[in-house]
Amino acid sequence: MKKIGILFGQERSFPEAVIERINQKAEKGITAEAVKIDKIFQNVPLGYSVIIDRISQDVPFYRASLKNAAITGTAVINNPFWWSADEKFFNNALAEQIGVPVPKTALIPSREHPTGTIGESFSNLTMPLDWDAIFEYTGFPAYMKPYDGGGWRDVYKLHDKEDFFDKHSGTQQLVMLLQEEIIFEEYFRCYCIGGKYVRIMQYDPRNPHHLRYATEGKSPDAKLLKTVEEYTLKLCKYLGYDFNTVEFAVRDGVPIAIDFCNPAPDADIKSVGQENFDWVVETTANYAIERAKAQKDGQDNLTWGEYIKSSVGGKPLIAKAAPKAAKGSVPKKVTATEKAKTATAEKAPAKPKKAAAKK
Numbered sequence: 064m065k066k067i068g069i070l071f072g073q074e075r076s077f078p079e080a081v082i083e084r085i086n087q088k089a090e091k092g093i094t095a096e097a098v099k100i101d102k103i104f105q106n107v108p109l110g111y112s113v114i115i116d117r118i119s120q121d122v123p124f125y126r127a128s129l130k131n132a133a134i135t136g137t138a139v140i141n142n143p144f145w146w147s148a149d150e151k152f153f154n155n156a157l158a159e160q161i162g163v164p165v166p167k168t169a170l171i172p173s174r175e176h177p178t179g180t181i182g183e184s185f186s187n188l189t190m191p192l193d194w195d196a197i198f199e200y201t202g203f204p205a206y207m208k209p210y211d212g213g214g215w216r217d218v219y220k221l222h223d224k225e226d227f228f229d230k231h232s233g234t235q236q237l238v239m240l241l242q243e244e245i246i247f248e249e250y251f252r253c254y255c256i257g258g259k260y261v262r263i264m265q266y267d268p269r270n271p272h273h274l275r276y277a278t279e280g281k282s283p284d285a286k287l288l289k290t291v292e293e294y295t296l297k298l299c300k301y302l303g304y305d306f307n308t309v310e311f312a313v314r315d316g317v318p319i320a321i322d323f324c325n326p327a328p329d330a331d332i333k334s335v336g337q338e339n340f341d342w343v344v345e346t347t348a349n350y351a352i353e354r355a356k357a358q359k360d361g362q363d364n365l366t367w368g369e370y371i372k373s374s375v376g377g378k379p380l381i382a383k384a385a386p387k388a389a390k391g392s393v394p395k396k397v398t399a400t401e402k403a404k405t406a407t408a409e410k411a412p413a414k415p416k417k418a419a420a421k422k
Contacts, residue, residue, distance in 0.1 A: 065112040068098035072118040077330040084348040108135040112358040138364035140305040141326040150211035167243040247312035255299045257350045303368025
């Protein structure tokens, strides 16, 4: 019998519904339950073919347990090794590499020295930093948030450099991102499961949490939705996440990826609504069963993204044709964001600004 386990914390509606749905399907030789752990020994399996992880980002004991499960053959959703290494600043750099527009973003060192370090630990850090160049790059208003954070914790909107220094002084040991504000006409949050199943949801980050999916207005343009879907699949393919959400703020018709490091995204029925909840439960159940059927003892059953596969294989991330240049000139690398801005500038005058992306 192959068991599918769900590891979760305080949430109830999603994990319980997925367990129930998998068992309702009554696939031969497959059952689902909440993960049960009473001991962990090195290199000893937990007894699950698949584990859907919803909580290890907050519980280091669970993260270590899942790595041990993975090395003994469990297909863990999401890959705990990659999730331990990933963070939002790297994600933005990867998005630029693969042609997905993102906001201009700078990495800011922590205001206080990390525990166990002193001033001499930062001999390579030039102080003061080149704040003028940083502020010119992102502009104001801007948003500041932890480089590896989530759940809308410690997110600040900043109006000028004085506001930055005031807010940054209270961030203690957090390493922060400073990111340009994206004024948007539309906003989408997209579930992506298995790197192939996508659900695009209209979303408004300005609303209270339980009303963010309750949006009204005209139906989005079909071509825009197609681009959003393509970007979602591309990001999750290169990151290697089995279960993720990707958020886009649409500025002047261009979808800009705002946040796409959400490997345990909100799936509570009270916030996402009945239709979205039904889709994510059904799709997760089907995908977990698919992974259980494919799981084989004694081998690596994890998903690894194209970034890792390219790195291990010694191949470029994306094969690019050599740019043409005038004789004697050096071609300049053009980022995905710059390309998006160039395309926007060639369009008709921009639409009136409406709202600001907060996350």
